[in-house]
Amino acid sequence: MDFKRIRYLLEKFWEGETSLAEEKELKRFFNRKYVPEEFREYQAYFIFLNESKKITLSNEEKLETKIEGITDVSKKLKVYRRKRTIFNYTKVAATFLILLVATIIYQTEIKVKKTPQVVREDTYKDPEVALAEAKKALLLVSAQLNSGSKYVVEISHLSAADKYFKNTKQEKK
Amino acid sequence: MFLEDFKNRVLPTKNKLYRFAFRIVGDTDEAEDIVQEVFLKVWNNRSEMHLYRNMEAWCMRLTKNLSLDKVKSKSFKTSREKQEVDLPLNGYSPHQQTEWNDVLQKIDVFINELPEKQKHIIQLRDVEGYSYKEIADILELDLNQIKVNLFRARKTIKDKLQKTESYGL
Helix, strand or coil, X not given: CCHHHHHHHHHHHHCXXXXXXXXXXXXXXXXXXXXXXXXXXXXXXXXXXXXXCCCCCCCXXXXXXXXXXXXXHHHHXXXXXXXXXXXXXXXXXHHXXXXXXXXXXXXXXXXXHHCCCCCCCCCCCCHHHHHHHHHHHHHHHHHHHHCCHHHHHHHHHHHHHHHHHHHHHHHHC | CHHHHHHHHHHHHHHHHHHHHHHHHCCHHHHHHHHHHHHHHHXXXXXXXXXXXXXXXXXXXXXXXXXXXXXHCCCCCCCCCXXXXXXXXXXXXXXXXXXXHHHHHHHHHHHHHCCHHHHHHHHHHHHCCCCHHHHHHHHCCCHHHXXXXXXXXXXXXXXXXXXXXXXXX
């Protein structure tokens, strides 16, 4: 074995100048059972590289069944997606429906509230007649108001009696 | 036609994709999920399959993007420790296996400690043996950046190897 060449390749390797073929040569060299003392320092790295490349998927069967699933079920996946979009359309439709019902209710409510408006209209054509009628109505109201006043006069007698009793009490003292 | 193409050109990349995803996310289950997601994406875009001359590079690029998305997602716990890489070490005696395993785990940590780009480049170049052109394709970088980052990454690893050696770790 030409150690001079290995030394040269190794130096080139750490400089990042080696070609893929040269790197393969180094890997081969370092994966022998016996490696001279002077190269031991870096042997571990090349063993690491070789061993790392042997790592495989731990559960290949699982992946294979998944792959079969992917390649077969691809049609189903499409159907599923289409279902999803239909579902989205129904969402949009439902929202529109709610909005429509809400606006209908809102508008009818407002119409109902607006109808009982106070209608201002003259009931009499002649202002004189209107005045007479108004006076009559007001007099009627005032007569009704005065109807209770005589009881109020009677109540005032009570306060006179109260005064009398108070005076007699003071005289006794 | 698509299925044949898919089986011949896409599926054989599975272990490379898995290793690359594992390098980024550091979790076997997550890495497996990512490989599945990549295949699903490729299959769903199978009508464009003929546009990609290098299917493998396209798959690797998808793997990189999905892995980085996963790492950056909120649901991905950044606090969790990276799983140790499980190296086969076939053909070594049990004693050698345990001896080597310690050193190799350290190297794995060295690589994981590298800046993102350098880490990806080491995985693609030193482990998988891709050409600079292919790496540039996968990582969407120019050739110069690949070379510079590869040099820096190897230099860091070399320094750390020398340190472990001299401290007898």
